[in-house]
Amino acid sequence: MVTMSQVRSWRPATLGLVADAMVQRRRTLVALQDEMDDGAPPSTWVSESRDAAVASHTTLRESLADLVAEVAQVAAALDIAVDAVTRAQGELDEALGVAAGNGFSVSTTGRVTDNRDTLTDDQEVADRRAIREEIVDKIEQALRNAGHADTSLAAALRSAAGGVDGGTSSLAQAAATGTAGGQRGVLAPPTGGTDHDLNSWWEGLTEDEQATVISEHPEWIGNTDGIPAWARDDANRELIDDYRADLTGQLATAQEAGDKGLSETLTQKLDGLDAVEDTLELGNRQLLLLDITGEDQLMAAIAYGDVDTADHVAVFTPGFTTTVAGDMAGYDSQVANLVEEAAAQSDKYGDGGTVAAVSWLGYEAPQWDNVLDPGSSVASRAPAEAGAGNLASFYNGIDASRDADPHLTALGHSYGSLTTGLALQEQTGVDDAILFGSPGIGTSHVEDLDVSGGHVYRLEARRDVVADVGGLGQFGIDPSYIDGMTGLSTEQGSIGGVDYAESVGHSDYLTRGSMSQHNMASIVAGVPEQTVEGDTRGFGDILSWPLPWTY
Amino acid sequence: MEQVLTDYTAMRDEMVAALAESLGERAWRESPNSPGLRRSRVGGADPAAEQVGLVTWSFEGTYAVDAWHGAARLVAEVGRRHGFTDGGITVDRPGDLEIFGVDAHGGRYTFGMATNTILTLRTGPHRWEHPPEPADQQRT
Numbered sequence: 276m277v278t279m280s281q282v283r284s285w286r287p288a289t290l291g292l293v294a295d296a297m298v299q300r301r302r303t304l305v306a307l308q309d310e311m312d313d314g315a316p317p318s319t320w321v322s323e324s325r326d327a328a329v330a331s332h333t334t335l336r337e338s339l340a341d342l343v344a345e346v347a348q349v350a351a352a353l354d355i356a357v358d359a360v361t362r363a364q365g366e367l368d369e370a371l372g373v374a375a376g377n378g379f380s381v382s383t384t385g386r387v388t389d390n391r392d393t394l395t396d397d398q399e400v401a402d403r404r405a406i407r408e409e410i411v412d413k414i415e416q417a418l419r420n421a422g423h424a425d426t427s428l429a430a431a432l433r434s435a436a437g438g439v440d441g442g443t444s445s446l447a448q449a450a451a452t453g454t455a456g457g458q459r460g461v462l463a464p465p466t467g468g469t470d471h472d473l474n475s476w477w478e479g480l481t482e483d484e485q486a487t488v489i490s491e492h493p494e495w496i497g498n499t500d501g502i503p504a505w506a507r508d509d510a511n512r513e514l515i516d517d518y519r520a521d522l523t524g525q526l527a528t529a530q531e532a533g534d535k536g537l538s539e540t541l542t543q544k545l546d547g548l549d550a551v552e553d554t555l556e557l558g559n560r561q562l563l564l565l566d567i568t569g570e571d572q573l574m575a576a577i578a579y580g581d582v583d584t585a586d587h588v589a590v591f592t593p594g595f596t597t598t599v600a601g602d603m604a605g606y607d608s609q610v611a612n613l614v615e616e617a618a619a620q621s622d623k624y625g626d627g628g629t630v631a632a633v634s635w636l637g638y639e640a641p642q643w644d645n646v647l648d649p650g651s652s653v654a655s656r657a658p659a660e661a662g663a664g665n666l667a668s669f670y671n672g673i674d675a676s677r678d679a680d681p682h683l684t685a686l687g688h689s690y691g692s693l694t695t696g697l698a699l700q701e702q703t704g705v706d707d708a709i710l711f712g713s714p715g716i717g718t719s720h721v722e723d724l725d726v727s728g729g730h731v732y733r734l735e736a737r738r739d740v741v742a743d744v745g746g747l748g749q750f751g752i753d754p755s756y757i758d759g760m761t762g763l764s765t766e767q768g769s770i771g772g773v774d775y776a777e778s779v780g781h782s783d784y785l786t787r788g789s790m791s792q793h794n795m796a797s798i799v800a801g802v803p804e805q806t807v808e809g810d811t812r813g814f815g816d817i818l819s820w821p822l823p824w825t826y
Numbered sequence: 827m828e829q830v831l832t833d834y835t836a837m838r839d840e841m842v843a844a845l846a847e848s849l850g851e852r853a854w855r856e857s858p859n860s861p862g863l864r865r866s867r868v869g870g871a872d873p874a875a876e877q878v879g880l881v882t883w884s885f886e887g888t889y890a891v892d893a894w895h896g897a898a899r900l901v902a903e904v905g906r907r908h909g910f911t912d913g914g915i916t917v918d919r920p921g922d923l924e925i926f927g928v929d930a931h932g933g934r935y936t937f938g939m940a941t942n943t944i945l946t947l948r949t950g951p952h953r954w955e956h957p958p959e960p961a962d963q964q965r966t
Contacts, residue, residue, distance in 0.1 A: 553867075554867075556957075557865040557866060557867070557876070558862070558863070558865055558958070558959075559862065559864055559865070579866075604867050604869065605869055607866065607867070608866045608867050608868070608869065611864065611866040612866070615864070615879055615946075615948070618857070618859035618860065618882070619859075619882065619936065619938075619944060619946055621859060622857050622859060622882060622884045622942055622944045623884075623924070623938050623939075623940045623941065623942055623943075623944045624922075624940050624941055624942075625941065627857065627858065627859070627884070627942065629858050629859050630859060
């Protein structure tokens with residue numbers, strides 16, 4: 276394993292000069308083709324000595340071809356090594372930059388030390404630990420990438436020194452053979468790596484290697500947090516046809532076996548793939564998750580806008596009865612409208628920061644037909660808990676995949692607000708959280724969420740009966756009564772002439788032109804001063820009034 | 827949809843020209859928030875129908891405050907000539923003005939000024955004659 280000081284001492288620029296010189300040698304040698312051909316004994320030469328001349332010329336030609344192949348192999352291997360080492364050094368510099376910017380020091384052996392004095396605040400301790408882990412992960416992967424560059428170059432040089440067969444065709448073909456031999460195998464992603472590990476691994480690949488991973492191993496990255504959105508999108512689109520073929524095969528088997536339940540599940544998953552493709556064809560979308568392995572449901576996440584570059588990114592998690600087949604199109608449309616509204620507010624009131632948002636159907640939301648199943652019922656925390664880990668990782672992956680973190684807003688509706696609330700109890704980079712139509716967010720105390728004070732919002736519409744079932748215990752108390760959450764209005768409103776419609780019921784929050792959509796767009800766009808505060812309380816809220824002695 | 831986009835683009839150009847003629851040129855630019863045509867499905871009776879958001883134009887700053895209402899009127903007059911005969915004032919308060927217009931086909935424009943000035947356009951539900959490939963979507 277190479278060390279940090281070794282890698283930092285390498286001079287890829289010098290290696291590059293050697294590579295350039297080898298390329299020049301290769302060209303010079305290949306240009307000898309005509310001379311070589313002209314030097315062949317003419318066919319008109321008839322004598323005993325001609326055979327010897329021909330043999331001698333053939334030996335010379337083949338030796339030259341072998342030399343061309345060896346030089347080409349070394350040139351190609353050096354070129355790749357220059358790129359790979361430069362990237363690895365870049366990753367190391369980035370890690371050191373993060374360290375220096377956050378009060379950590381890194382020894383020559385790669386040991387990371389927090390320079391801050393003793394910390395007592397639990398939140399600060401957790402935050403510092405997370406930053407340290409990010410630095411350690413980046414250094415680890417940079418060294419792994421550098422090590423791979425080193426061993427690959429050494430192998431190519433040893434192979435060239437041992438002789439390369441340039442074949443019996445032309446010198447240009449020999450050069451091509453050698454160049455191919457100088458390519459290195461793509462380094463596989465680190466097993467069990469964190470999102471920072473995986474991002475550093477990805478950034479350490481050359482562009483050609485990234486393209487190879489997308490075309491030959493898309494399953495390595497399509498659903499992998501820490502990988503940039505553009506690459507996940509490309510990889511997942513590569514996989515759609517394979518997944519369709521897989522599910523179609525399984526469906527045929529299930530139908531043959533007369534398994535009606537499984538057949539329905541597989542049919543719905545195939546319908547989900549259709550819904551995904553229909554949505555993608557609208558353009559300006561990124562397919563950030565596609566997973567056919569769920570027991571009951573297809574899982575998918577589609578972004579509207581560019582998650583890699585947007586200044587403001589929102590992630591919307593829906594709830595009960597949601598399926599990709601039945602709901603992706605509708606949620607995509609609502610999310611698109613939200614982005615448009617947020618973008619207009621950003622342009623008009625703010626600094627014009629760009630906006631993107633994700634419809635995240637990345638967990639198996641509870642359905643009507645498993646309402647009595649304690650492991651997957653809407654009355655149980657289990658589905659939300661199962662999804663929360665993935666959702667937290669998704670949030671973190673957005674930050675890890677970018678050089679500059681976006682302003683990140685988490686949106687959770689209905690049972691999805693429980694999933695979101697549970698995810699936010701883990702350490703994530705979420706800056707604002709909006710929980711609406713919520714039966715409970717998994718806790719009765721906003722301090723349990725890893726979101727800065729004053730940045731957790733709730734919305735409840737008039738006659739939203741789902742939002743009034745809170746207080747059943749296991750989801751936490753009704754969010755209407757959680758101290759520290761800011762209520763945003765869902766009512767028909769006027770702000771010096773503003774005319775926004777009221778939201779009524781459980782499914783009206785993202786309706787265009789509504790007060791609730793306006794408020795959510797303002798938070799997403801980073802202009803919270805444009806929101807209208809308010810809390811809608813109805814008869815149902817009397818019945819969910821918390822009993823303070825119970826929590 | 828193709829004809830609607832052509833018509834709306836012409837209307838937008840006329841709005842900007844009318845503002846320039848009366849209030850002076852401004853450095854309108856395409857907002858980075860609107861990369862090309864932004865398509866979404868409408869659902870409902872016609873699943874193939876789409877709504878499209880045209881490129882949002884904006885410029886830093888605003889017209890002179892005492893010209894705000896006049897600017898909005900210019901935009902609304904042009905809009906009315908192009909079939910946007912309904913609409914209203916979304917907000918009118920110190921430091922914040924926004925109007926909108928709608929046509930019979932569900933198309934909607936907004937024109938607003940606060941920190942910056944924006945002009946957004948979105949179609950109602952229409953079908954494409956030749957739906958664009960995502961990579962081919964042109965900025966309009």
